[in-house]
Structure formats: C-alpha cells, structure tokens
Amino acid sequence: MALSEAQLDGAEPERPERSGVELSGAEIVVQALADEGVEFVFGYPGGAVLHIYDALFRQESVKHILVRHEQGASHAADGYARATGKCGVCLVTSGPGATNAVTGIATAYMDSIPMVVLTGQVPTPVIGSDAFQEVDTVGITRPCVKHNFLVKDVRDLAVTIRKAFYIAMSGRPGPVVVDIPKDVTDPNIKIPYDYPRDVKMRSYNPVLKGHPGQIRKAVDLIIQAKRPVFYTGGGVVLGEASAQLTDFVRMTGFPVTSTLMGLGAYPMTDPQFIGMLGMHGTYEANMAMHETDVLIAIGARFDDRVTGKIEHFCPHAKIIHVDVDPSSISKNVKVHVPIVGQVANVLSDMIKLYRELAPRRDEHPVADWWSKIAEWRAVDCMRYDRNSTAIKPQFAVETLYKVTGGDLYLTSDVGQHQMFAAQFYPFDKPRRWINSGGLGTMGFGLPAAMGVQLAFPDAQVACISGEASILMCIQELATCLQYGLPVKIILLNNGYMGMVRQWQEFFYESRYSNSYVDALPDFVKLAESFGHVGMRVDQPADLEAAMTEAFAMKNRLVFMDVIVDPTENVYPMIAAGKGHHEMQLAPSLSDRELA
Amino acid sequence: MRHIIAVLLENEAGALSRVAGLFSARGYNIESLTVAPTDDPTLSRMTLVTTGNDDVVEQIKKQLNKLIDTVKLLDLSEGPHIEREMMLIKVRAERQDREELKRLTEIFRAKIIDVTDTSYVIELTGASKKLDAFIGAVPEGLIVEVVRSGPTGISRGDKGLTI
Numbered sequence: 012m013a014l015s016e017a018q019l020d021g022a023e024p025e026r027p028e029r030s031g032v033e034l035s036g037a038e039i040v041v042q043a044l045a046d047e048g049v050e051f052v053f054g055y056p057g058g059a060v061l062h063i064y065d066a067l068f069r070q071e072s073v074k075h076i077l078v079r080h081e082q083g084a085s086h087a088a089d090g091y092a093r094a095t096g097k098c099g100v101c102l103v104t105s106g107p108g109a110t111n112a113v114t115g116i117a118t119a120y121m122d123s124i125p126m127v128v129l130t131g132q133v134p135t136p137v138i139g140s141d142a143f144q145e146v147d148t149v150g151i152t153r154p155c156v157k158h159n160f161l162v163k164d165v166r167d168l169a170v171t172i173r174k175a176f177y178i179a180m181s182g183r184p185g186p187v188v189v190d191i192p193k194d195v196t197d198p199n200i201k202i203p204y205d206y207p208r209d210v211k212m213r214s215y216n217p218v219l220k221g222h223p224g225q226i227r228k229a230v231d232l233i234i235q236a237k238r239p240v241f242y243t244g245g246g247v248v249l250g251e252a253s254a255q256l257t258d259f260v261r262m263t264g265f266p267v268t269s270t271l272m273g274l275g276a277y278p279m280t281d282p283q284f285i286g287m288l289g290m291h292g293t294y295e296a297n298m299a300m301h302e303t304d305v306l307i308a309i310g311a312r313f314d315d316r317v318t319g320k321i322e323h324f325c326p327h328a329k330i331i332h333v334d335v336d337p338s339s340i341s342k343n344v345k346v347h348v349p350i351v352g353q354v355a356n357v358l359s360d361m362i363k364l365y366r367e368l369a370p371r372r373d374e375h376p377v378a379d380w381w382s383k384i385a386e387w388r389a390v391d392c393m394r395y396d397r398n399s400t401a402i403k404p405q406f407a408v409e410t411l412y413k414v415t416g417g418d419l420y421l422t423s424d425v426g427q428h429q430m431f432a433a434q435f436y437p438f439d440k441p442r443r444w445i446n447s448g449g450l451g452t453m454g455f456g457l458p459a460a461m462g463v464q465l466a467f468p469d470a471q472v473a474c475i476s477g478e479a480s481i482l483m484c485i486q487e488l489a490t491c492l493q494y495g496l497p498v499k500i501i502l503l504n505n506g507y508m509g510m511v512r513q514w515q516e517f518f519y520e521s522r523y524s525n526s527y528v529d530a531l532p533d534f535v536k537l538a539e540s541f542g543h544v545g546m547r548v549d550q551p552a553d554l555e556a557a558m559t560e561a562f563a564m565k566n567r568l569v570f571m572d573v574i575v576d577p578t579e580n581v582y583p584m585i586a587a588g589k590g591h592h593e594m595q596l597a598p599s600l601s602d603r604e605l606a
Numbered sequence: 607m608r609h610i611i612a613v614l615l616e617n618e619a620g621a622l623s624r625v626a627g628l629f630s631a632r633g634y635n636i637e638s639l640t641v642a643p644t645d646d647p648t649l650s651r652m653t654l655v656t657t658g659n660d661d662v663v664e665q666i667k668k669q670l671n672k673l674i675d676t677v678k679l680l681d682l683s684e685g686p687h688i689e690r691e692m693m694l695i696k697v698r699a700e701r702q703d704r705e706e707l708k709r710l711t712e713i714f715r716a717k718i719i720d721v722t723d724t725s726y727v728i729e730l731t732g733a734s735k736k737l738d739a740f741i742g743a744v745p746e747g748l749i750v751e752v753v754r755s756g757p758t759g760i761s762r763g764d765k766g767l768t769i
Contacts, residue, residue: 157674338671
C-alpha cells in the first residue's frame with residue numbers, strides 16, 4: 012500500500028505538543044505501547060510481524076518476553092493482567108501464531124481479563140487469497156474477544172490501539188485483538204505520530220454508577236434479611252472492590268461465600284467467610300445458599316458450576332445482583348433487584364445508605380442464622396485422612412500454605428489440584444489466586460506464573476499443577492530460564508487426569524477410559540534438562556522440609572514432583588443436575604452426621 | 607412471541623457478522639435480518655425479527671447492546687409501529703391465469719413490474735402477513751420464485767431512533 016504525500020497531509024489533524032515525530036507503522040505500534048505504559052509484551056516473531064520486531068529491537072522502553080509457543084504468550088499476558096490489574100499485551104504473527112494464541116484469548120475472555128493481542132496479518136493486497144500463513148484472525152477470534160479490529164490503514168493504527176486498550180480495560184474487561192497487515196507496518200511509510208490521550212466512542216459507554224432507587228431497594232432488603240448471604244465473584248477482584256466488600260460484610264455481620272474466581276477478595280481466614288460455594292464448595296456455603304432469604308450477589312455470574320440445578324437454586328431467596336455487565340443479570344437466574352454499575356461504586360453507595368438506614372441494635376442482627384451455619388460448619392466437610400502413608404493432595408496444599416506463610420501468588424492448571432488449592436489455601440488478598448475458572452484451560456498455570464513473576468520479581472510465585480496439565484505448556488520452562496523466573500512448580504502427580512478419573516469412578520462405573528497417563532517423563536530430569544532444579548517427594552514426612560528448601564532457592568525455578576495418593580477424590584461434590592442441598596460428602600463422613 | 611428489533615450500528619466492516627455470530631453462538635432464533643446504511647453514512651440500521659419468551663428476548667437485547675458496534679437499539683414491538691416488507695414474486699402467467707393474477711395484483715395493491723408471454727414479476731409491499739396472504743392466494747403451481755426483503759420497521763409518532 013503506497014500512501015501519497017497529499018493523502019497523508021490531508022489526514023493529519025492539528026497536533027498537540029508532544030507529538031509530530033514521523034514514525035512508520037511498526038514504530039507506531041511500539042511507541043503506542045510505550046505511551047500506554049506497557050512494561051512487557053509477550054510474543055513470538057514471524058513473517059507478518061517482522062517490521063514490528065525490528066522496531067522493538069531499536070528501543071528500550073517496552074520489554075519483549077520471548078515465549079516458546081503463542082499459547083504461552085497469551086496465558087502469560089493474562090497472568091500478568093490478573094496479578095497486577097493492568098492490561099496484558101501479546102504480539103504474535105499471522106496464521107498459526109494467531110491460532111495458537113486463541114486458547115489464551117478464549118481463556119481471558121471467559122474470565123473477563125483485560126488483554127490486548129496484536130496479531131500480524133498478511134499484507135492487505137493479498138488478504139483473502141489464501142496467502143502463506145493467512146487466516147481470518149478477526150473471524151476466528153470474534154466469538155472469544157470483547158472486540159477486535161483489522162487495521163487497514165497506517166493512519167488508523169494509533170487510534171485503534173488506544174481504543175483497544177480502552178475497551179479492554181473499561182466496563183467488564185476482556186481481550187481485544189488488533190490484527191495488523193504487514194504493509195501497514197512498512198518501515199518506509201512514515202506518518203506524523205499523534206497518540207490520542209482520550210477516546211470517545213458513541214457506541215460504547217460502560218455504566219459507572221448504580222441506580223440510586225435500586226440501591227435503596229437492595230439496602231432495604233439487606234436490613235430486613237434474616238438469613239442473608241453475600242455471594243461474591245471475580246467481578247469484585249476485577250473491579251478493585253475488595254476493600255469496599257470487606258467493609259460492607261463486616262458492617263452487616265453477614266456470612267460471605269465466594270466463587271472460584273472471587274477467592275481472596277474477602278479474606279478467607281476471616282470467620283465471616285464460610286468457604287467457596289458450588290460444585291466443590293463447602294457444606295456450610297452451599298447449605299447457606301439453599302436456606303438463604305436474601306442473596307447479595309456481587310460481581311458474580313451465576314455460572315452452572317456455582318448454581319447447580321437452576322430449579323433448586325436458592326429457593327427461598329430474594330436476589331440482589333450487582334454487576335457492571337447488564338447481560339450478566341438475569342441470564343441464568345432471574346433476580347429481584349438488579350443493579351448495573353461498577354461494583355466498587357455500588358458497594359460504596361450501599362455502605363453509605365446502610366449506615367444511614369440500619370437500626371442500631373445490641374444483639375447481632377442474624378445471630379440465629381449464624382448458629383445454623385455453625386451446625387453446618389461442625390460437619391467439617393473438608394476433613395481428609397491425615398494419617399495416610401501416601402501424600403494426600405490436600406496435605407500438600409496445606410503444607411504449601413504453611414511454608415509460604417500465606418504470602419504467595421498461586422497460579423493453577425485445571426483439575427483436582429485446582430480444586431484442592433482453592434479449598435485448602437486460604438487467600439487473604441485479591442489477585443493472589445490465579446486460575447482459569449471459566450474456560451478451564453489445562454496448560455494455563457506455568458505461563459501465567461511467568462507473567463506474575465515478571466510483574467513481581469521478588470514475590471513468591473508458585474504454580475500448582477498436575478502431571479497431565481503441566482505437559483500442555485511445558486516448553487515454557489525454557490522461557491523461565493531465559494528470563495530467570497524462579498517460579499516454584501508444585502506438581503501433584505497422581506498418574507491420572509484426576510478429575511476425569513473421579514468422574515469416571517462416580518458416573519461411568521470406574522471405566523477409566525484414557526484417563527491414566529502412561530509413559531510420564533521423569534520430571535526431575537526434565538526440569539534439570541531445562542536448566543532448573545528438580546525434586547521428587549513421595550513421603551508425607553519429607554514434604555515440608557523439601558518445600559522449605561525449594562522456596563529458599565530464591566533465584567531458581569524448582570520443579571517439585573510430589574507423588575500423591577492416586578485415588579483421592581475432591582469432596583464435597585454436587586453432581587451435575589443436583590441442587591446445593593444434595594451435596595455428596597467424603598465417604599468417611601457418614602450420613603448420620605448430617606442429620 | 608415475535609419481536610422486531612431495530613439496531614443502529616457503526617457502519618464498520620464486520621459489524622453484521624458480529625450480530626449474526628451472536629445469534630448462532632447463543633442459539634437465538636433469527637427469522638430475518640436486513641441491514642443498510644442510513645442518511646448518516648457512518649451508521650447502518652438493522653432490523654431483525656426474532657422469537658422467544660420475554661426472558662430470552664431480554665437477553666437478546668442485552669447481548670446486542672453489549673456489542674461494541676451497537677450505538678442504539680429499540681424493540682419496535684414494545685410500542686406502536688409500522689412494519690413493511692417488500693416481495694418480488696415471479697409467477698407463471700399463461701392464458702386464463704394472466705387475468706386472474708392481474709386481478710389478484712389489483713386486490714392486493716401490488717404492481718406487475720415485468721411481463722413476458724408466459725410470466726409476470728409482481729412487486730408487493732406491506733406487513734409480512736399481507737405478503738404471506740398474497741402467496742397463499744396465488745393459484746397452486748404458478749409460483750416460480752419468491753424473494754422477500756425481510757421486514758423493516760419504524761415507530762409511530764414524532765420520536766425517532768437516531769443519535
């Protein structure tokens with residue numbers, strides 16, 4: 012694409028003071044990232060992005076992290092975003108570069124993670140001709156992005172990138188793809204650079220404040236509640252509303268439960284926290300959901316793993332739902348008081364009103380409700396065999412908590428280990444528990460941990476995984492070596508795809524179809540061959556000392572192959588199609604105890 | 607229930623496929639969809655007809671609004687509105703059928719816009735039901751081809767769906 016001088020002059024608006032330099036499209040991409048304050052770009056070079064890589068080479072403000080597979084790039088950018096609250100950025104080439112990144116994009120989309128993904132595209136004149144490494148990236152990613160763009164003109168590049176960051180970070184966050192044909196980044200076509208500071212879009216105006224009338228209705232319900240529960244989700248973390256939530260929960264004295272994605276938004280070691288809810292939630296949380304009369308849902312989306320069978324969901328409750336995304340409200344469960352707005356704002360407004368309206372009383376407003384909850388708690392639904400001669404996965408997570416003093420960024424892959432971590436590692440801060448909740452992407456944990464460790468080089472960062480999940484992005488061990496990322500990998504190795512095996516045991520009469528992982532590598536040697544430290548532990552008595560040793564190696568990646576009981580199952584469990592009150596507890600907890 | 611929804615969209619490449627993709631990805635019914643630019647060349651107006659219970663239609667409207675390209679949306683079925691669809695229908699018109707079809711055309715206030723020795727092309731505009739009725743009234747076996755635009759609509763009164 013050749014742009015005439017006249018065309019370029021015509022397109023140039025009056026410029027603010029800081030701009031005016033002539034830049035090529037490739038340089039604009041890199042300068043725009045610098046102007047956005049981007050620290051890291053996770054990527055992998057290829058033909059269609061070579062101009063951009065050349066521009067990256069000639070500057071120092073944006074650091075490029077070379078992954079070993081584009082899926083790793085999108086997960087790493089995602090992990091970085093989850094831990095920091097900033098926008099993750101990745102850069103991949105056209106065709107396979109883009110398709111490899113798609114799993115990571117879909118992962119971020121399902122969990123509403125802000126991310127800008129720059130993809131190379133074949134030059135505009137050959138788009139649609141099945142050119143080498145051509146795919147319809149905008150078409151392929153359309154269903155798994157918040158929005159996407161194809162930039163056909165270098166003059167649109169800066170404003171499009173600005174829009175991409177704005178869309179990714181505002182409202183309900185999400186990934187945005189910017190597809191850039193190679194000719195748009197041509198180093199020989201230079202135009203004056205002007206990065207727009209503000210962006211206005213008539214078609215996109217996220218709601219900030221909640222409706223005062225609705226907030227009033229909600230607070231009235233809250234004040235009258237006899238058996239209330241706060242049900243909080245990832246939206247509290249994403250909306251930076253942890254402090255407001257904690258204040259409000261403490262002010263009301265109500266119990267609070269959280270989804271998998273919301274863990275840490277309210278301190279999990281606090282007595283008002285009654286555990287995670289849903290399929291593998293606690294007995295007390297799920298029973299409280301079943302009995303509650305006022306459910307206060309905040310930044311949660313009534314996912315099927317949380318609600319169980321919709322017909323049995325909170326049968327006695329009036330439901331208040333606060334969410335920034337109107338389409339999340341009454342999507343799966345019809346609610347009585349919908350409030351659209353940013354969670355932090357709405358919570359602040361609720362707190363203010365509650366202070367005004369709530370009657371002063373001497374007795375605890377919901378003392379009877381708490382005694383009921385205490386009975387459910389007494390069931391001790393997370394109990395497991397502490398005298399086992401094999402390492403129980405629950406014990407491994409508890410040991411991890413002990414060794415790290417609760418001060419850890421923990422990323423996870425997907426399966427039993429993910430659930431054990433969620434159940435047995437109480438997070439007291441948001442953005443510490445990083446996992447693929449919506450899409451359930453195996454292979455997420457290790458690259459996500461790289462993004463976290465880069466953001467916080469001095470923090471303790473661990474990835475809990477299984478021997479099946481870890482192999483899905485194992486190549487990123489090389490990236491960790493290149494950038495000196497001392498992630499600790501806690502591999503709960505049971506020789507099975509544990510969650511698959513558990514379902515086959517429960518629902519397929521123990522026909523373990525393809526869930527046994529035969530021919531595993533020697534993980535200790537594998538870690539060593541990548542230049543890291545490998546450790547194997549198979550005795551419960553050795554675990555704490557080994558973990559302590561691993562975390563003492565501040566500058567090394569340590570891969571701990573922890574051999575755990577292969578038959579352990581995740582309890583409690585609500586089978587698909589059952590209600591909250593139909594939980595299945597561990598076999599050692601008899602039915603009598605539940606009466 | 608049947609709903610007719612008008613949407614103002616940014617006139618961007620791919621806006622239409624975002625809407626079509628939304629309906630297929632979420633399993634919503636879509637009976638028809640028409641789209642064309644408006645007097646403002648940066649805006650397209652889309653009219654789509656869908657069916658579903660109140661909850662489903664509510665969710666459809668929310669999801670449409672959520673699309674970044676959606677500027678404004680109005681469910682025309684919620685108020686008094688006018689709905690029009692255009693149909694071109696090619697019929698075999700020979701011997702006594704020619705007179706019969708001409709009469710039918712007059713009754714429906716349609717127009718014959720192409721004539722050969724053996725055929726007519728008839729143009730008819732109206733509510734979708736009127737078009738259905740015309741098709742039903744054409745004697746059996748005479749229809750060669752039917753092309754319908756899908757309904758478009760506009761609300762009654764002085765208020766407009768504009769930005």
